[in-house]
Amino acid sequence: MDLVAPVVVEPLKRRRCSECRQGPLERVIVEFNAFVCLDCADLGHLVFLRRGDTALTRRAREGSALWAVVVRHNRRRTRYERQGLLVEESALRRAEAACLADAEARARRRARDAERRAGRDAEITAALEAEILRLFPSCPSDRAAEIAGHASAKGSGRVGRTAAGRSLDRGAVTAAVRAAVRHVDTEYDRLLMTGVPRHQARTRVAPAIEAVLRAWRTD
Template sequence: MAKTNDLAVFITTRTASCNECGEDLGRRAWITLTEDRDAFCLACADLDHLAFLPVGDAALTRRSRKHSTLMAVVLQWSRARKRYERQGLLVEEAALTQAEQECLADADARARQRERAAGRRAELDEQYVARFAQKVRKMVPNCPPQREMLIAEHACRKYSGRVGRSAAAKQLDGNAIQLAVIAHIRHAETAYDNLLVQGVERYEAREQVRENVAQVLAQWRGV
């Protein structure tokens, strides 16, 4: 959506000339129009330093708008639709460069997320995780929806040394599964991680949240 104070640049369908410098601009010239319908080339309109960003990339357009102090909407008359249609934006070169860098960073971040997700899936024995999750849900039927899958996936990473990979857990031992549930509660439902960040020793931090963990575990068990 164009801002109300956006300048407009028109791509002509007929030959045009600049009312200020007198240059013959030919057809498909890029001009601005005054209220009196006088045409000015981009140089005379002080817009020739702007870079053209075609329509099509919403994120790049949004960010370019954000960073560009001066901009103009580029419009062209559609004979078929009998209206002006947006072709893109003229924005400051520095703004476009910054917007491109931000979009590239996002694309790289998304690619890294996909790689990490693929790696996590490769580490998991899906059937084992499903069985582990079923046991978790049976043990703590009142835990939040889908939480059993989080606990199972976290506990069952191959080669991780987490409790879910122990021999007892591989046999779906109740005590090992309870340890996985407690570990999840400690991290997700208490201030345990914040205590560690503050420099509290691990065993002391566990002691501080022990009662909180027990309360949450009892709630999830429904007792």
Template sequence: MPTEDGADKPKDLLVIESTRDFTCADCGTAYDRGRLLTMDDAGPLCLACADLAHLEFLARGDTALTRRARKHSTLSAVVVRWSSRRRRYERQGILAEPDAIEKAEQECLADADARERRRIREAVRRDEQDTAFVDELAAAIRAQFPACPADRATRIARHAGERSSGRIGRTAAGRALDPDAVRLAVVASVRHEDTDYDELLMGGVARFDARDRVRPAIDAVLDRWESGIIGP
């Protein structure tokens, strides 16, 4: 690939993880499979003879760490291994200067610390937003149902607005405190807490049939809460 000045970008130095025993073409040392080598016109070279023995292996898996290590290393090489199943060389990692790898690790750790601090800040902000919404929804419930006990209104609001729950409080209408959405949240709470709806479901009654059976009880509670009559 041409660079900005028009010259071709130099290719990566390749180091091969051997899949068979080999003998260095320069020093004549025999090596077992799994050792690293480079290929020269004369044949395979061990890392010492290829002047790469001072480099340290960094396994693949962390893209940011690899990128930074290569940036900080004056000399680096890509390590590959032949896959007989896929019939191709596959990247295993890189060789880079130890100081460069250490510097890259420090930078990545600093990034991880920053991400953790950001995650904590965002969690706190979400909690504050959720608390504010629960208060707003509880107030809307009390405005629509004046006789609903304050602690019950808060409990309904907290349940309806639970993050990632998919409940009415997480819908656009719920977040906008739409009266119909507020009513649905209250109805859902009354259905489960003030009627035998759950027992009917456990007894095998179909959901819609169970809802029809408990509707009068729900309406009775809602009427009391709407009219200002203190009740459950």
């Protein structure tokens, strides 16, 4: 049977309990559009575990007969985001002891995982650099390395981290090179800083970009 954990809200404005009138409250349950404190909701005996330690969170949740998810509304992103869990204090103590006992082993595993990820990232960057030089054989090698490193930076969301970029799609690779040329070899950034709208600035620097790309395409 699937478990459905209670959801506890950290309100942006402190509220009072609709049953016992206690407040202002740091955390509440919302029932029938009314705010209820954790004591009245039978969750007052639980303790808060802030998100961040994956192993501790997993173990505390698995060891707690009753637990709840704590969320808070992010106005900028217009969504609720998880802040942590409410778990039984005894379950949290057991989880902390278990994490302390195997902390060294987990640290070694994290180090191995980080090394493997770094190796994969280096392979992605090297493959992208090689493809840039294949498509643009006259591109200076240091520029190709710089473009590849920038476009494939982990967590950047740039072309090199997309599926098209990792598969070395010709259009994606060319887009990464064009973007680099736009910022480094044209007056595009200066135009933006002087108030020129982005689409107008792109139109004005397009001929200069194409001139550089044509030169780099020549073997």
